[in-house]
Amino acid sequence: MNEIARQLNETILKYNPNVYQMLSELGRNLYYPKGILSQSAEASKLATRFNATIGIATDKKHPMHFKHIQKNLNDYSPEDIYPYAPPSGKQKLRNEWKKKLLRENPSLQSKTMGDPIVTNALTHGLSTTADMFVDQNDSIIVPDKYWGNYQTIFHIRRGGVLKTFPLFNEDDEFHISAFRQCVMGQKDSGKAVVVLNFPNNPTGYTPYGREVEGIISALLEGANAGINIVLILDDAYFGLFYENSIQESLFGKIAGLHPRILTIKIDGATKENYVWGLRVGFITFAAENKTILEALEQKTKGLIRGTISSSSHLSQTIILHSLQSSEFEKEKLEKYNVMKKRAKRVKEIVRRERYKRSWNFYPFNSGYFMCLKLLKVNAEELRIHLLNEYGVGTVSINSTDLRIAFSSVEEEYLEELFEFIHQGIQDLLKEGV
Numbered sequence: 250m251n252e253i254a255r256q257l258n259e260t261i262l263k264y265n266p267n268v269y270q271m272l273s274e275l276g277r278n279l280y281y282p283k284g285i286l287s288q289s290a291e292a293s294k295l296a297t298r299f300n301a302t303i304g305i306a307t308d309k310k311h312p313m314h315f316k317h318i319q320k321n322l323n324d325y326s327p328e329d330i331y332p333y334a335p336p337s338g339k340q341k342l343r344n345e346w347k348k349k350l351l352r353e354n355p356s357l358q359s360k361t362m363g364d365p366i367v368t369n370a371l372t373h374g375l376s377t378t379a380d381m382f383v384d385q386n387d388s389i390i391v392p393d394k395y396w397g398n399y400q401t402i403f404h405i406r407r408g409g410v411l412k413t414f415p416l417f418n419e420d421d422e423f424h425i426s427a428f429r430q431c432v433m434g435q436k437d438s439g440k441a442v443v444v445l446n447f448p449n450n451p452t453g454y455t456p457y458g459r460e461v462e463g464i465i466s467a468l469l470e471g472a473n474a475g476i477n478i479v480l481i482l483d484d485a486y487f488g489l490f491y492e493n494s495i496q497e498s499l500f501g502k503i504a505g506l507h508p509r510i511l512t513i514k515i516d517g518a519t520k521e522n523y524v525w526g527l528r529v530g531f532i533t534f535a536a537e538n539k540t541i542l543e544a545l546e547q548k549t550k551g552l553i554r555g556t557i558s559s560s561s562h563l564s565q566t567i568i569l570h571s572l573q574s575s576e577f578e579k580e581k582l583e584k585y586n587v588m589k590k591r592a593k594r595v596k597e598i599v600r601r602e603r604y605k606r607s608w609n610f611y612p613f614n615s616g617y618f619m620c621l622k623l624l625k626v627n628a629e630e631l632r633i634h635l636l637n638e639y640g641v642g643t644v645s646i647n648s649t650d651l652r653i654a655f656s657s658v659e660e661e662y663l664e665e666l667f668e669f670i671h672q673g674i675q676d677l678l679k680e681g682v
């Protein structure tokens with residue numbers, strides 16, 4: 250094993266041996282080499298005469314660039330576009346995102362967390378975390394309604410085994426006892442990777458205060474029983490809370506609660522700030538002290554260096570300027586209100602008497618989606634029928650569940666959308682007769 254990796258492991262072992270146990274084999278081998286980038290970082294501070302370290306080109310002390318590109322980007326200086334960003338991200342952006350996390354999650358104020366590490370949006374944050382903590386046959390605990398890409402990220406790529414628990418109980422609340430049972434099922438192996446995503450994709454659910462207490466007590470029970478828990482919080486749709494569910498991330502509530510729970514927040518600008526294609530996300534660790542956080546950051550940075558090397562500098566610059574803009578809060582609220590009105594309208598429509606024999610729906614109070622539970626027809630058959638006959642696109646999750654992204658249908662058309670779905674169901678029922 251490389252000497253730097255060995256030292257990082259020793260640091261982690263010294264401050265929290267449980268976290269060392271949680272690391273995958275790859276995670277243990279990771280380190281950030283003292284290679285070109287760290288020599289170049291040193292040079293950028295001290296090489297006042299010539300900096301001949303890194304493989305970019307300069308011209309009159311500025312990054313060399315094409316005028317025909319720059320003329321479209323004149324709000325940003327070439328220094329903030331063309332050179333490589335550091336593997337862990339532009340420090341100013343990391344600081345700004347951290348401030349945002351603290352502002353929006355009051356429970357975080359008293360916790361010890363690292364600076365958010367920039368990723369190429371959430372998928373990359375999730376797969377980086379999976380690389381660091383998931384080995385072949387590790388159990389990945391997720392609710393039965395989860396974002397389909399977890400299969401590729403945790404199972405196909407890393408060989409983890411997804412173990413699901415029902416998200417809702419018979420009262421349509423978060424199924425705490427099933428969650429607890431699933432966590433406790435890991436007692437023999439002593440390790441669980443738990444992935445929770447609120448607002449949830451595909452249902453649009455975020456739990457309420459009492460349910461969160463249940464989630465926390467189940468995790469604590471697991472940790473007290475000797476299970477090392479890697480808790481990955483996928484906060485892709487953070488902030489889009491429309492009712493009186495919790496209004497902050499579980500990250501602040503759980504960070505630092507128990508030495509056997511490593512809490513990791515995966516979030517980003519993608520969905521929160523409506524910049525899907527810019528690909529800016531973050532991994533934020535919480536741990537007992539700065540030293541262990543630094544060791545985890547070095548390992549993450551090493552992994553990023555060995556995969557994508559660094560995220561787009563231009564995208565980071567755009568997000569940084571946006572977060573610092575005086576327009577940011579105002580526009581964010583405007584968009585939130587649009588989404589909230591759509592969610593409210595959907596709720597009015599889907600519960601109409603007229604649709605009672607066509608569907609039930611899973612509880613929703615947040616995010617981009619809601620999910621119909623079809624009572625009489627197959628979701629995939631309906632999806633195809635809606636596409637072919639009505640030009641309406643939806644997503645079938647399994648044989649009964651149809652996901653509707655109300656985020657992408659304007660309020661005035663929502664009524665028509667659900668009427669088409671209802672009509673499609675009637676067509677299939679007639680065909681079946």
Ligand SMILES: Cc1ncc(COP(=O)(O)O)c(C=O)c1O
Pocket residue numbers: 369370371372373396446449450483485517519520525530
């Ligand atoms: C729950 C969830 N997590 C993560 C992602 C990935 O987000 P990104 O586009 O930032 O990679 C998505 C995207 O659909 C999602 O629904």
